[in-house]
Amino acid sequence: MEAHALVARMYEDIQFPFLVLLISGGHCLLAVAKDVEDFLLLGQSLDDAPGEAFDKVARRMKLRNIPEYSHLAGGRAIELAARKAKDTHSFQLPPPLVRSRDCNFSFSGLKASVGRTIQNLEAQHGVVGAQVIPQVHELCASFQLAVTEHLMHRTERAMEFCIKKELIPPDRKNLVISGGVACNDFIFESLKALGNKTQFKVYRPPPPVCTDNGIMIAWNGVEKLRKELEFTPNFDLKDIEPQCPLGVNISNQVLDANLCVSVTRLKSL
Numbered sequence: 001m002e003a004h005a006l007v008a009r010m011y012e013d014i015q016f017p018f019l020v021l022l023i024s025g026g027h028c029l030l031a032v033a034k035d036v037e038d039f040l041l042l043g044q045s046l047d048d049a050p051g052e053a054f055d056k057v058a059r060r061m062k063l064r065n066i067p068e069y070s071h072l073a074g075g076r077a078i079e080l081a082a083r084k085a086k087d088t089h090s091f092q093l094p095p096p097l098v099r100s101r102d103c104n105f106s107f108s109g110l111k112a113s114v115g116r117t118i119q120n121l122e123a124q125h126g127v128v129g130a131q132v133i134p135q136v137h138e139l140c141a142s143f144q145l146a147v148t149e150h151l152m153h154r155t156e157r158a159m160e161f162c163i164k165k166e167l168i169p170p171d172r173k174n175l176v177i178s179g180g181v182a183c184n185d186f187i188f189e190s191l192k193a194l195g196n197k198t199q200f201k202v203y204r205p206p207p208p209v210c211t212d213n214g215i216m217i218a219w220n221g222v223e224k225l226r227k228e229l230e231f232t233p234n235f236d237l238k239d240i241e242p243q244c245p246l247g248v249n250i251s252n253q254v255l256d257a258n259l260c261v262s263v264t265r266l267k268s269l
Helices: 002-010 050-061 074-080 108-126 136-165 185-198 213-226 249-257
Strands: 018-023 026-034 037-046 174-180 201-203
Touching: 002 026, 002 174, 018 108, 026 050, 026 136, 037 136, 050 074, 050 108, 050 136, 074 174, 074 185, 108 136, 136 213, 136 249, 174 185, 185 201, 185 249, 201 213
Parallel strands: 018 174, 174 201
Antiparallel strands: 018 026, 026 037
16 A cells, blocks of 8 residues: 555655545545655445456446447446546436545445346346447446545545645646546546645656556665665565555544535536
C-alpha cells in the first residue's frame, strides 16, 4: 500500500504531507501520507473494493459477449461501454453511506442493485443465455456514475477533515489517486473537478504505472534508501497478509468530527 501511495512522487514533485486515495481491485482507502513510512488512515472499504465491483458487474452484464469488450478487463469494458450511453441517468442507483459522516466506502449495495436491475431487465426483454440486455451501455454509465459520486463524496470529507485538523497545510493541498481504478479517465477527471472546487491539486501516476507493481515496489525501495530506512534482513516467509494495513487508523476521529458533506451530483459523462 505504501508503494501505491508513493509512486506518483516518481513523476511529480509532491511534498509530504499529502492526501492519498487508493482505488484498486483489492483495496479502497483514504489516507494522509506524512512521510515514507508514516501514514494516517482516514477510511477504507467496509466490503468490496471498487475494482472488484467493476469486474463482477461487467461479468453479470456479460460484456465479454460483446466483441469489442471481449478482450478487456471488466473495469475498462464498463468505462468504454459507458461512453456509448445515450442517457447517463437512465438508472437511479442508491448512493452508499450517505448518512455516515465518515470516510469509509461501500460498494456491495451498488453491486447488488445493479444485479437486481439486470435480472428485471432480462425478464422484461426475454434475455436468455449469452444475450445482453438492450440498455447495457446506459446501465454501465449509471453504475460508473454512482461509483464516482461515492468516491467524490468520501474524498471531499477527507479533504475537509485534513484542513480542519491541520493535517495538510493550506499551501500544500495535494491529492494523489493511485491503484488500477485510477486508470479510469472518467473517475480521474471527476476527482480533478472536485479538486478545482476544493483547491486541491490532483495527481495520478501514468496509467500504465497504476497497475505495475514492479515499478511501484522498486520506487518504494528508492524512497526508503533516500531516507536511510532499514530493510527487512530476514527473507524467510513466516506469514501472509491478504490485505496489508496502512498506518495508524484514525477513522473514528473523522466520524467524531461530524462533517456534513453533500453528495456532488455529476450531470453527465
